[in-house]
Amino acid sequence: MTPGAADWKYEVNQPASVQVTVLKNDVPLEEVTIRYEFGPEMLAAEKKGTLKLKQGRGKIDIGTSREPGFRQLLVETEYRGKTYRNLVKVGFSPERIAPTVALPADFSAFWEAAKAEAAKVPMDAHLTFLPEHSTSTVDVYLVNLQHYKHGQRLYGFLCKPKAPGKYPVLFSPPGAGVKPAAPNTFFADQGFISLSTEIHGISPLLDAGTYKNLSNAFGDYMSVRLDDRDNYYYKSVYLSGIRAIDYLSSLPEFDGQNVVVTGGSQGGALAMVTAALDQRVKAVAAFYPALCDVTGYLHGRAGGWPHLLNARAAGTNNTPAKLRTIGYYDVVNFARQLTVPGFYSWGYNDNTCPPTSVYAAVNAVKAPKTVVIEPITGHWRFEETNQESMEWLRQQVGSSLFPIKKP
Known part of the structure; x- marks a missing residue:
């Protein structure tokens, strides 16, 4: 073709x-x-x-x-x-391509209030060393944090370079789904302390069979309480990025100034959201972000994942209450708030996060941005693009002291 x-x-x-x-x-x-x-x-x-x-x-x-x-x-x-x-x-x-989603007048006030309320919840961090996942250069831990509300937990894998020193920190939120995860030591080998999280309050160490049953039980979490902006499922998810950075910033090995976020798909969306909500973030790298310009379908064009308003779902979700909530959670409205440099990459042949929706969000970014388009790709990227984004992130934090290592 x-x-x-x-x-x-x-x-x-x-x-x-x-x-x-x-x-x-x-x-x-x-x-x-x-x-x-x-x-x-x-x-x-x-x-x-x-x-x-x-x-x-x-x-x-x-x-x-x-x-x-x-x-x-x-x-x-x-x-x-x-x-x-x-x-x-x-x-x-x-x-x-211009966004179709409207920006609520009290968007910033809504999220400032949510952040203030979540900040009252003690972190109550628990750390478990995972020798079976550690390497000769990286120590790996299971992290268990309290966030958003008392009793609600956030799990993730912390990867720390073994060499003593002060390091920049990197938050890596997950793609969509309810599924098992494994630690990724790649970022630590590039000179970052990294934290990759799971968003549903479930230990990522559970076996695949258990996760399959949990996934069936969760169903389409992206629609849960969509008619209530204050209790929509993604509210705790968006705020979990701030708690992840709270934890990373508390580590004695943190260099005290360099915080970056990166992810793809749902993780790309969460990376952009976190960078918009948390002023400690210095740079963001997002691949084919989800949750962008979800209302596109109501204007005769493709909307972003999870396609809440396409022909199949619009009959359920095209209501005043749900459209109101979407305005507070659409990534376009976070893109409009971004002030830090960003690296953005996607392809044209993507039916999960259609390029129309991604362009709508990235075009709304006024902060400095590096855009890498690989038209032939779908919901995936080339390893060369991974390397390019990593080199870009390292430049943002001045990590020339650490040799570039390939995965």
Whole structure:
């Protein structure tokens, strides 16, 4: 799937085309017929059809967009009784995509009050050394903190370089789901004390079978109490980032000034939220953040994960109370508050966190930003981009004293 534009971007009202090639062993297949459909990203197709390829190749004109945004082409073909599919998305003036979500007038006051209330809860930290997860260079611990309300716990893995000294600290919130996790010593090997957390108050050391049962019991947590801005599920989750930094900042090995946050998907959203809420954060690196411009679907375009207002869910969630709550939790409104440098990266072929929603958030950031687009990627990134983000984070904290190590 090869867009006509080398960078997969067009201007508004400029026609777009995609060359489709069907290959086996990198050689075009003869006598291939494909089925295709195209239209606005994540919405109903505008056109469907079939095309017989010549020497395994053909071109499909997918139209244009009158507004900044994305269009997608879906293609499938049959070969020896099996169906093969692919997708490609192209952007139209994406740097001009504006958010659809409204900013509540009392947004800052709401979160300042929430932070003040949560700060009254003692941290009550418990630390358990995990020798089986530690390495020759990194000590790993299970951390158990109290946060948000008395009795509510936050679990995570703390990774500390064994070499004595003062270090910058790094908070790494998790992607979506209720699932087991393992410590990641990569950041500690780069010269950071890192804390990666679990957001549901469950020990990440539980076995996969137990987590599977818990996941079924939790269900779609991202919709829990969506009609109540003061008790929505994500309120405690957003505030947990501040408690994580409370803990990291209390460590005697902390260098006293350098705090960074990084994550992908839900973790990318939480990284941006934490950086907006906590003035101790010095830099943020976010990959394909979720929870961005969730209201996009109400304006004829894709909204962000968890797709609370798409055609399937809008009948349940498109209510005044729930829309009001969304305004206080949409990452776009935190992006508008950011004042620290940011590294942002995503791809175009992402149906989990669609690029339209991510652009809406990152375009709203007024702070200095480094944007790395890898159009071909979906809900994943290249290792080279991981390395680029790590080098960028190290520059933000002046970590030239620590040699760069690959995972």
